Amino acid sequence: MEKVEYKALGRRKSSIAKVLLVPGTGKITINERTPKEYFPNALIIQDMQQPLALTDTLKSFDVKVKVSGGGFRGQAGAIRLGIARALVVANADHKTTLKKKKMMTRDSRIKERKKYGKYGARRSPQFTKR
Secondary structure (H helix, E strand, O other): OOOOOEEEEEEEOOEEEEEEEEEOOOOEEEOOEOHHHHOOOHHHHHHHOHHHHHOOOOOOEEEEEEEEOOOHHHHHHHHHHHHHHHHHHHOOOHHHHHHHOOOOOOOOOOOOOOOOOOOOOOOOOOOOOO
8 A cells, every 4th residue: 555645845034844744633743843842832833834724634634844944933934835835736726725825935035145344234334424
């Protein structure tokens, strides 16, 4: 018997999440930990699970995630995109639902680099006339 699993990759800021969806009971593991152990905030967990809630598949897939880089917000965004992409691989009918709620687009905003002669990306030294 062949094992059914759906893989996808999600990115946000400097975070990369490798998502594996397996038919199951709704168990979610992030780097071998539960979401409550891994993320400090319940809102971040809710944001991460949004694609599953929109497609009514919270209890039909087990989600295994390997995530690295960035902070909690960026990692949650990367996981959300990875889950959405994996759901589309599992069932193409979910694509219209997820696309309407903007779950399928990668947020390309990243931190701007610091430039020489400046204190940050754009902050200049204080100017005095004399």
